[in-house]
Amino acid sequence: MRLVRFGEKGKEKPGLLDSQDIIRDLSGILSDIDASTFTPSSLAHLQDIDPSTLPAVEGNPRLGTPLRVTGKFLAIGLNYRDHAQEANLPIPSEPIVFMKANSCVTGPHDEIILPPDSKKTDWEVELGIVIGSEGAYLEKKDALAYVAGYVLVNDVSERAYQLERGGTWDKGKSCDSFGPIGPWFITKDEIGDVQNLSMWLEVNGVRRQTGNTATMIFDVPTIVAYISQFMRLYPGDIITTGTPPGVGMGIKPTPVFLEENDIVTLGIEKLGQQRQACVRYKG
Structure with a gap:
């Protein structure tokens, strides 16, 4: 469904x-x-x-967005080995967990609003998990029973805010429009093997990301069980699970970031596609 x-x-x-x-x-x-x-x-x-x-x-x-997000919007960082390598960051030994503010959530084809002083807004195609049952301190073997289904997420990120301004990643992840979700929510029974879904992203028609959920460092059951050790999960909570290589900050020799009038398109097998035009914040 x-x-x-x-x-x-x-x-x-x-x-x-x-x-x-x-x-x-x-x-x-x-x-x-x-x-x-x-x-x-x-x-x-x-x-x-x-x-x-x-x-x-x-x-x-x-x-x-295919659900009105009133619960938690959680995210996992550096969950693809080759993405961690392109970011020149160590392979995590445990999932890196951060939050995206609910106020950043937007529809799958709505505009990406570049903050007034942003120079390093980046893209990330990601698989999103939607929680269906309340749970805490879950075991990995039970974790999928708490999942309702999945969504496509673009984890838009301002890298200077995220990595150069001190503190946590959240402020580089939570600007208005930085959480496009959709086009649809799909129940897990229609997905089959969630750890074998192809994924892609293009900017202005140029392929930037090509990946597969098979290459996650931490799979869906591991992520759900892990987060539940630190906070209770509730129906409607969303967990976006990391991105494959090809983000703007990883492009060599010169990183490429989003600019006004750029067009971002992305998709995951069975989860549909998104399209966003980039505009500058005008107040």
Whole structure:
């Protein structure tokens, strides 16, 4: 099952994608797609619905993030060995965990807003995990049972804020628009092997990232179990899991970063594609 939210920003309606990729309006059944949607019982109820019984949405509406993010937006850094190498950073012995502010979340095709003084805004195609059940101190063997499904994430990052301004990474990861999510949420039963999904990203039509979730240092069960040792996980929490090589700061001999009017496109197998135009913040 694939869930979407469609409509103007701040006025999105819940929807379901049918087998023909037609959006079916769920607003007669749900008020929104939020944390309560991702519990096992709620997802089971939605999966029992025949999409053909729901109204088809006409036209090509804007897509918002496929869930209203009210819980935690967590992230894992340097989770691909060759990405750590291109960043000239040591291979982590444990997952590197940081936070992205909920206020950075945006739709999959909304603009990336470059901060006024930003000179090093970068891209990162990533697999996002959506939690479906509350849990803490989980064992790896049980961790997937707490996962509802997956989303595509662009972990947009301002590298100077992240690495040159002291403190934690969070301030380089949380600017407005730095968390495009979607186009859809997909339940884990439709993914198959989550550790074998191809992924890619292009800037202005030039391929920058090509990878596969098979090359993660820490796989999905390890990440979920690990984070649960430090904080309780709740339905609707999102964990974005790191990026393969090819980010702007790793380009040799001169790094390349996003500029106004650049176009970023990215995708992960079975999770759809995103497209973002870059604009400068104007107040």
